[in-house]
Amino acid sequence: xxxxxxxxxxxxxxxxxxxxxxxxxxxxxxxxxxxxxxxxxxxxxxxxxxxxxxxxxxxxxxxxxxxxxxxxxxxxxxxxxxxxxxxxxxxxxxxxxxxxxxxxxxxxxxxxxxx
Amino acid sequence: xxxxxxxxxxxxxxxxxxxxxxxxxxxxxxxxxxxxxxxxxxxxxxxxxxxxxxxxxxxxxxxxxxxxxxxxxxxxxxxxxxxxxxxxxxxxxxxxxxxxxxxxxxxxxxxxxxx
Numbered sequence: 001x002x003x004x005x006x007x008x009x010x011x012x013x014x015x016x017x018x019x020x021x022x023x024x025x026x027x028x029x030x031x032x033x034x035x036x037x038x039x040x041x042x043x044x045x046x047x048x049x050x051x052x053x054x055x056x057x058x059x060x061x062x063x064x065x066x067x068x069x070x071x072x073x074x075x076x077x078x079x080x081x082x083x084x085x086x087x088x089x090x091x092x093x094x095x096x097x098x099x100x101x102x103x104x105x106x107x108x109x110x111x112x113x114x115x
Numbered sequence: 116x117x118x119x120x121x122x123x124x125x126x127x128x129x130x131x132x133x134x135x136x137x138x139x140x141x142x143x144x145x146x147x148x149x150x151x152x153x154x155x156x157x158x159x160x161x162x163x164x165x166x167x168x169x170x171x172x173x174x175x176x177x178x179x180x181x182x183x184x185x186x187x188x189x190x191x192x193x194x195x196x197x198x199x200x201x202x203x204x205x206x207x208x209x210x211x212x213x214x215x216x217x218x219x220x221x222x223x224x225x226x227x228x229x230x
Contacts, residue, residue, distance in 0.1 A: 105157025
């Protein structure tokens with residue numbers, strides 16, 4: 001079974017700083033997908049960024065980028081020029097391509113951006 | 116922008132009572148997921164539907180939980196009888212038929228408190 005571990009329960013940075021959230025996972029699969037989801041306070045979870053394991057190039061979405069290290073089974077999220085609206089719980093998730101395409105989530109990291 | 120709808124947003128019940136949650140996925144989305152998110156943890160999949168068929172319900176406590184999606188559109192998750200340990204956020208998500216390349220869109224969730 002796949003597991004996802006986020007070792008940072010909470011992080012706090014000042015507005016405009018860069019912050020990196022860590023995620024490691026365990027799987028014997030060679031083809032899979034990794035995700036970062038954001039869950040703002042009292043709002044629904046939204047997708048931040050997605051990475052396909054077969055792609056060597058790290059995914060980027062505006063201020064969000066990942067550092068995908070397949071051999072190390074590491075998938076960190078970097079947020080550049082952090083904004084107050086980035087305050088949220090961030091979840092790393094794994095999905096194995098199959099008919100049952102369920103997401104396996106980590107425990108989450110609570111990120112606070114301070115003014 | 117289309118969203119996943121869930122109701123109620125909050126539910127307080129006493130143990131041994133029955134509760135039901137409703138989810139209306141984004142129009143045209145064939146796949147529907149129910150997740151349970153215990154406070155401080157990441158969501159865990161309870162059940163996945165493809166149209167009206169169950170694809171994965173391996174983590175659904177079938178002695179007390181049931182889920183249906185009779186017409187392949189909206190879905191209901193029921194708990195009977197509720198137990199104290201069922202207190203959690205219940206999230207519904209939907210995706211188009213090819214969830215490998217599409218995104219799971221989450222609803223706002225139903226927060227259940229069992230007293």
